[in-house]
Amino acid sequence: MHIRSALVAGTALIQTAVANSSSVHAKNVIYIVPDGYGPASQNMARDLASLIETGTTGTNPEIHELPVDDLAIGRVRTHSANRMITDSAASGTAFAAGHKSYNGAISVTPEGLPVGSILEAAKLKGLKTGLVSTTSISDATPAVYAAHVANRGSQPLIAEQELGYSHPLGPMVDLLLGGGRCNFTPRGAQGSCRSDDVDLLEYADSQGFTVATTRAEFKTLEKAPLPILGLFNDGSMRYEMDRRIEQDEPSLLEMTQTAVNTLHRATNRRGKGFFLMIEAARIDHAGHDNDPANHAHETWMYNDVIAWVRDWIDSHPDTILLSAADHETGGLTLSGYDPLPLRNTTHSRAYLQALWDADRPSNEAEQRVYLVSTILPLAGLENASDAEIDAILAASSIGSGVAALLSSRAGVHWSTGGHTSVDVTLHGYAAGRVKRAALRADLAGGWDNTELPRYIEAVLRLDMDGVTRRLRRAAEQDDSWLGASEVAKRDLGDHDHYH
Amino acid sequence: MHIRSALVAGTALIQTAVANSSSVHAKNVIYIVPDGYGPASQNMARDLASLIETGTTGTNPEIHELPVDDLAIGRVRTHSANRMITDSAASGTAFAAGHKSYNGAISVTPEGLPVGSILEAAKLKGLKTGLVSTTSISDATPAVYAAHVANRGSQPLIAEQELGYSHPLGPMVDLLLGGGRCNFTPRGAQGSCRSDDVDLLEYADSQGFTVATTRAEFKTLEKAPLPILGLFNDGSMRYEMDRRIEQDEPSLLEMTQTAVNTLHRATNRRGKGFFLMIEAARIDHAGHDNDPANHAHETWMYNDVIAWVRDWIDSHPDTILLSAADHETGGLTLSGYDPLPLRNTTHSRAYLQALWDADRPSNEAEQRVYLVSTILPLAGLENASDAEIDAILAASSIGSGVAALLSSRAGVHWSTGGHTSVDVTLHGYAAGRVKRAALRADLAGGWDNTELPRYIEAVLRLDMDGVTRRLRRAAEQDDSWLGASEVAKRDLGDHDHYH
Incomplete structure (x- = not known):
């Protein structure tokens, strides 16, 4: 809102109201x-x-x-x-x-x-x-x-x-x-x-x-x-x-x-x-x-x-x-x-977790490749470092690891689930x-x-x-x-x- | 505010305004x-x-x-x-x-x-x-x-x-x-x-x-x-x-x-x-x-x-x-x-820190006694457990330890200083x-x-x-x-x- 338009309301409002005699x-x-x-x-x-x-x-x-x-x-x-x-x-x-x-x-x-x-x-x-x-x-x-x-x-x-x-x-x-x-x-x-x-x-x-x-x-x-x-x-x-x-x-x-x-x-x-x-x-x-x-x-x-x-x-x-x-x-x-690290995220944590649960390879090395090639781009995290990838793989779930990294990059804090x-x-x-x-x-x-x-x-x-x-x-x-x-x-x- | 009084305002307001023709x-x-x-x-x-x-x-x-x-x-x-x-x-x-x-x-x-x-x-x-x-x-x-x-x-x-x-x-x-x-x-x-x-x-x-x-x-x-x-x-x-x-x-x-x-x-x-x-x-x-x-x-x-x-x-x-x-x-x-753990706190963290800095004994065992007998009652923490007292003594400062314990007991979270x-x-x-x-x-x-x-x-x-x-x-x-x-x-x- 702009003050000028509000001021018009403030000064003209009551006079206008005289004519309308409205109530809610x-x-x-x-x-x-x-x-x-x-x-x-x-x-x-x-x-x-x-x-x-x-x-x-x-x-x-x-x-x-x-x-x-x-x-x-x-x-x-x-x-x-x-x-x-x-x-x-x-x-x-x-x-x-x-x-x-x-x-x-x-x-x-x-x-x-x-x-x-x-x-x-x-x-x-x-x-x-x-x-x-x-x-x-x-x-x-x-x-x-x-x-x-x-x-x-x-x-x-x-x-x-x-x-x-x-x-x-x-x-x-x-x-x-x-x-x-x-x-x-x-x-x-x-x-x-x-x-x-x-x-x-x-x-x-x-x-x-x-x-x-x-x-x-x-x-x-x-x-x-x-x-x-x-x-x-x-x-x-x-x-x-x-x-x-x-x-x-x-x-x-x-x-x-x-x-x-x-x-x-x-x-x-x-x-x-x-x-x-x-x-x-x-x-x-x-x-x-x-x-x-x-x-x-x-x-x-x-x-x-x-x-x-x-x-x-x-x-x-x-x-x-x-x-x-x-x-x-x-x-x-x-x-x-800093909002911008969130700009390229295209899917929810829940969606990515479901994708991971359904489609991840059984072999650990291939899982890491799948995470990097398929999951992380959908989270806007193509550029995750090796340490960040390690942290995601070590998290209680892939979804929570991705959400935590996004939150950390964007400087937002959650105090509770x-x-x-x-x-x-x-x-x-x-x-x-x-x-x-x-x-x-x-x-x-x-x-x-x-x-x-x-x-x-x-x-x-x-x-x-x-x-x-x-x-x-x-x-x-x-x-x-x-x-x-x-x-x-x-x-x-x-x-x-x-x- | 109570809805009934607001409603009186809502219905009577404009009519009253007619008489007063006020603006801010x-x-x-x-x-x-x-x-x-x-x-x-x-x-x-x-x-x-x-x-x-x-x-x-x-x-x-x-x-x-x-x-x-x-x-x-x-x-x-x-x-x-x-x-x-x-x-x-x-x-x-x-x-x-x-x-x-x-x-x-x-x-x-x-x-x-x-x-x-x-x-x-x-x-x-x-x-x-x-x-x-x-x-x-x-x-x-x-x-x-x-x-x-x-x-x-x-x-x-x-x-x-x-x-x-x-x-x-x-x-x-x-x-x-x-x-x-x-x-x-x-x-x-x-x-x-x-x-x-x-x-x-x-x-x-x-x-x-x-x-x-x-x-x-x-x-x-x-x-x-x-x-x-x-x-x-x-x-x-x-x-x-x-x-x-x-x-x-x-x-x-x-x-x-x-x-x-x-x-x-x-x-x-x-x-x-x-x-x-x-x-x-x-x-x-x-x-x-x-x-x-x-x-x-x-x-x-x-x-x-x-x-x-x-x-x-x-x-x-x-x-x-x-x-x-x-x-x-x-x-x-x-x-x-849960607000009630804060009800008996009578002094600020800063006050307690200053007291500690000025008056604490040099001997570690006596320091603990001083903390328990003098500092903690002023923080409303007379009933601190041994483990909680240990945590306060191990904190970066007595003041931060006291504030952290109070926050934890009251279920409040701070995400930044x-x-x-x-x-x-x-x-x-x-x-x-x-x-x-x-x-x-x-x-x-x-x-x-x-x-x-x-x-x-x-x-x-x-x-x-x-x-x-x-x-x-x-x-x-x-x-x-x-x-x-x-x-x-x-x-x-x-x-x-x-x-």
């Missing part, structure tokens, strides 16, 4: 969760992009804004009910349903009681709803919006609730796009991770969902009516840097475009709009992997999605955007950052200076993560507590859908097991 | 620099304070806001002209004068040309001005507001300019409170670090300054007229945790109160107000020392100062507050944070909902550090470029005051030498 209500809300995106993630991605774009280096850096930069408004506290450092489930429960709970909880209280989510409140008020993620659509961050179970690990149960198969209030989500197909296919089917015969793809089809499981089928979704279920990987979808080369899955940006356009088409001529949650899930995974170029590429994709949604809102000003991470991952600090408790940045956008000014005036400052859905509730004029009451009445009749048997297994401990 | 102009600006305060510093301090206050622990944390939390507005980029990671001089030159320069520059461009500061522009417009710091008042962060030299190490030159002794435009600062007396006393005087006979305390006295050098004299400043010079330590003032026990220096809060009250008294009946810069300098020093409890205590004092200034503004609404760090120090991450390049948080405050909303609307988003003084320039209706022109005309006549001979020695390299 909206027809649609798009909420974007960059999972595991911490304060330094944006710096790492921005500086790498800037030096490449401007042809400068760390001794004469010319740094340009990325789209997310201009949307910063405030900070969010993320501790959970039982840990200083949250996992995505507890933080998601806070963001989605406004309650502090324990690490591992999917929209249930510490006592195991269900709490209604902003998405459910939207659906029950007649809005259309959507969930998009680059990881399993039944993983914690999307799950908290449309499922209530004691243990985030119960993904088969979560998948059932997300489709309405076992949700006590019926189907809550009109559009689901992401990974995690394995929880929707019956045992015995290729890639299934269910232990029963429930076939949720077939169930979805029987309920009128348009179901897509390939990139080719994804393209047909552009014209499909709601409801929609698109699952493009048995597990997490590909990292963006790998996907760009493999081209066999839609990108997060493509899924975002399809989701927004479809939800808009379904609500355009109605008084009631939509609530859409989009998760840039794999910033977190790259952080857990301490994989620096990958973390930057995932953060770029998050910036690309934000930019597209921001521009879409400019032409659909009855929509507001909020975005905040659930927590930071990796303990990333830029203690001697888990999460940290630093505040995350709150971002927001509304179209037009007056509405944007009101949003900023409302949301600047420091927030507990449980407070944010209450803002969306007010913006969309919803009733989350009413949903909670309905869920609890249903649970009094029959609580088998809550995974009550899982309560005993709920996580009260190590956050490092989770994402 | 002010009579006074107070700018607070928490040197070396990064995104995680606030978490560390807040969580420690909260657990102590609420009696909770890391497994049932109840976390309360600190005063700074609610003032977050945006983020600031901090890279310098020649490094991804800035020092306080380059970042200070950006904040004070709006120009990117090299690490080590004191309000000069990379070519060594002077650039006018916001404080100089205020003074030349007829406002009163002040600088307050807990480190040397001629160190980089205060220096950039009233001095122009090629090398931040030239503190004797900087001290001269700050008093007007050699500033080409005369005395620019009406009130100076802090440390660094050694640069103001002539060689041979106790504690001097000058190599010449210039006696700036005597000079100040001759120019009508009220001069104070002790806590007792500080108390007399409450009623003194401007100009005022208070220097309470030859070098940096004490860390707050040590000062609280020694009681021989004023605190940053006390200096802030005196500065604000004195500047206000001098301008209360005039149309022109004041510009005051306050530096919470030693957050940075505790970060360089990787000294966790000390870092938290210095951050608490920053929060105390912010709270007092915020409340003062509520009763003096013609004032705005801005606050942002110059950079992060220490690469602090909270990778497994220098700075990092993560964005810092921008904070701001104005009295009244309408003006505060306008400030937030103006300043939310991402900023380059050079943009911020331009905002203050507009708020106070100043002319920084006019000051630059006057400084350059003066330099064309005679540039000896610029320390041109120091240009060759300017830092183009290692940020770790600097604070």
Whole structure:
């Protein structure tokens, strides 16, 4: 942002407001969760992009804004009910349903009681709803919006609730796009991770969902009516840097475009709009992997999605955007950052590890040749020294050795393979200076993560507590859908097991 | 902040604005620099304070806001002209004068040309001005507001300019409170670090300054007229945790109160107000020392100062507050944070090291007894195990061993003894909902550090470029005051030498 344009806002804003007399209500809300995106993630991605774009280096850096930069408004506290450092489930429960709970909880209280989510409140008020993620659509961050179970690990149960198969209030989500197909296919089917015969793809089809499981089928979704279920990987979808080369899955940006356009088409001529949650899930995974170029590429994709949604809102000003991470991952600090060693890395650590595991020769001397000729060029490390190659071969895995060398060369430091408790940045956008000014005036400052859905509730004029009451009445009749048997297994401990 | 009160702002704001038709102009600006305060510093301090206050622990944390939390507005980029990671001089030159320069520059461009500061522009417009710091008042962060030299190490030159002794435009600062007396006393005087006979305390006295050098004299400043010079330590003032026990220096809060009250008294009946810069300098020093409890205590004092200034503004609404760090120090991450092991630490690492250096017995066995009986209780480490005591005795210094053990117990990680390049948080405050909303609307988003003084320039209706022109005309006549001979020695390299 430039001061001069801000000053125009500062001086002209209030006068303009006189004419418009606006306040922050909206027809649609798009909420974007960059999972595991911490304060330094944006710096790492921005500086790498800037030096490449401007042809400068760390001794004469010319740094340009990325789209997310201009949307910063405030900070969010993320501790959970039982840990200083949250996992995505507890933080998601806070963001989605406004309650502090324990690490591992999917929209249930510490006592195991269900709490209604902003998405459910939207659906029950007649809005259309959507969930998009680059990881399993039944993983914690999307799950908290449309499922209530004691243990985030119960993904088969979560998948059932997300489709309405076992949700006590019926189907809550009109559009689901992401990974995690394995929880929707019956045992015995290729890639299934269910232990029963429930076939949720077939169930979805029987309920009128348009179901897509390939990139080719994804393209047909552009014209499909709601409801929609698109699952493009048995597990997490590909990292963006790998996907760009493999081209066999839609990108997060493509899924975002399809989701927004479809939800808009379904609500355009109605008084009631939509609530859409989009998760840039794999910033977190790259952080857990301490994989620096990958973390930057995932953060770029998050910036690309934000930019597209921001521009879409400019032409659909009855929509507001909020975005905040659930927590930071990796303990990333830029203690001697030189971005340029990351510029030629084209594949994730995980991709290179899989390549190594599948294709490496059995003979040690040939393994070294394979590493140097095939693996290292994909990591942008063609010029590794003999000592560096030795270190990679001696590391606990090839992938960790490659990621450690890249981090060392780029002067970035990771303090953990888990999460940290630093505040995350709150971002927001509304179209037009007056509405944007009101949003900023409302949301600047420091927030507990449980407070944010209450803002969306007010913006969309919803009733989350009413949903909670309905869920609890249903649970009094029959609580088998809550995974009550899982309560005993709920996580009260190590956050490092989770994402 | 609570959503309900924010919503009241959101819905009522614009209507209220109709009646007031305000925009962000002010009579006074107070700018607070928490040197070396990064995104995680606030978490560390807040969580420690909260657990102590609420009696909770890391497994049932109840976390309360600190005063700074609610003032977050945006983020600031901090890279310098020649490094991804800035020092306080380059970042200070950006904040004070709006120009990117090299690490080590004191309000000069990379070519060594002077650039006018916001404080100089205020003074030349007829406002009163002040600088307050807990480190040397001629160190980089205060220096950039009233001095122009090629090398931040030239503190004797900087001290001269700050008093007007050699500033080409005369005395620019009406009130100076802090440390660094050694640069103001002539060689041979106790504690001097000058190599010449210039006696700036005597000079100040001759120019009508009220001069104070002790806590007792500080108390007399409450009623003194401007100009005022208070220097309470030859070098940096004490860390707050040590000062609280020694009681021989004023605190940053006390200096802030005196500065604000004195500047206000001098301008209360005039149309022109004041510009005051306050530096919470030693957050940075505790970060360089990787000294966790000390870092938290210095951050608490920053929060105390912010709270007092915020409340003062509520009763003096013609004032705005801005606050942002110059950079992060220490690469602090909270990778497994448990604050409570820090609760009984009463002294800084530096204090304990000095005690050890001065008083330890010569005999090794007695040294161990001295460590356990005298040093460790002051660090809150009475219960150190034999192995932990061995590790402290084997560390590069007792101080580093103590700080490392405290950090390890508290689950905090430091990635460097220098700075990092993560964005810092921008904070701001104005009295009244309408003006505060306008400030937030103006300043939310991402900023380059050079943009911020331009905002203050507009708020106070100043002319920084006019000051630059006057400084350059003066330099064309005679540039000896610029320390041109120091240009060759300017830092183009290692940020770790600097604070």
